[in-house]
Amino acid sequence: MLSDLMINHDFLDYTLANPDKLPAAYDFMLADHTRVDVWDTGVIVFTPANATKDIVLSCAVHGNETAPIEICNQLIKDLLSQRIVAKQRVMFLIGNPAAIINKTRFIDENLNRLFSGAHSKGEGLSHPERHRAKALEQYVADFFNANSDNQRIHYDLHTAIRASKHEKFAIYPYRPGRAFSGEQIMFLAACGVDTMLFHHEPTTTFSYYSSEQFQADAFTVELGKVMPFGQNDMSRFTKTHTMLEKLITESQLAPVEFDASKVNLYKVSRSINKHFDDFEFSFAGDAENFSAFSQGEVLATEGGKQITVEQPLEAIVFPNANVPIGQRTVLCLVPAPNESIL
Secondary structure (H helix, E strand, O other), X not given: OHHHHHHHOOHHHHHHOOOOOOOXXXXXXXXXXXXXXXXXXXXXXXXXXXXXXXXXXXEOOOOOOHHHHHXXXXXXXXXXXXXXXXXXXXXXXXXXXXXXXXXXXXXXXXXXXXXXXXHHOOOOOOOHHHHHXXXXXXXXXXXXXXXXXXXXXXXXXXXXXXXXXXXXXXXXXXXXXXXEOHHHHHHHHHOOOOEEEEXXXXXXXXXXXXXHHHOOEEEEEEEEEOOXXXXXXXXXXXXXXXXXXXXXXXXXXXXXXXOHHHOEEEEEEEEEEOOOOOOEEOOOOOOOEOEEEEOOOEEEEEOOEEEEOOOOEEEEEOOOOOOOOOOEEEEEEEEOOOOOEO
């Protein structure tokens, strides 16, 4: 197994050849500078000496979101081939190998709704994605708990189903009692992710799990629109790749002072959930993320009632009427103040 990985350095191919599990975990050294641990299919950890950051880079939580998979796989290739050398400890997670092979968002259930213990509620551990969510939680816990003093970072990398007025954006999970990090916001802006959404409540997403359980600087990062393998214009991700490489390979990044003029800041004003099978949006099916609507405009109808815009202006992200009853259909946004950013 190790020889297969070290011949071509392609961890994605290696993962997809073993989509369910590996026979056993194993480790090896890269020269005399980095220990590599392969914990499971799609789970690889690089540990140099004297790291000050513990970084999780996850991709393929949705199997058809290919650009983040390609970014992570290239970084892994560069580390394994020693074109670059890690100065910080980093774990790469390829979340849902079966969905990658199937070329779908998920197989049985949206993996990014199964964290913070949601995998074991309701129907319980009834299918592989629920088992995978539980395993991914444990890998993150094992990774972060190995060090108590290191800065903890988790970027869960995605691409969105639809186009966006702001092509690249990130969701900052709800973190009551903790200020938002201006340094992290500016790092993401340097990655080309110039728009930030501050969430308003606990969720069952992967980034919220890391933020809430381990006080990590964690984000769900949307890097553009979903495209099949081979159809991504990787030049659009140059800034992201460059900054992630610097994060991994530099002992310390020069901090950048928060500058609100260089980012777009939104906060979630409400989440609209589906209550009836006849739920239907009133706007066009191809409406972009961050499309804005004025107070009183009808956003959707269901159960014989209209759902209207409540604020003077609300923008929308992630509209999806084809979700099970009880799940979120859309997030509504309003401009965010920056007083709580440090």
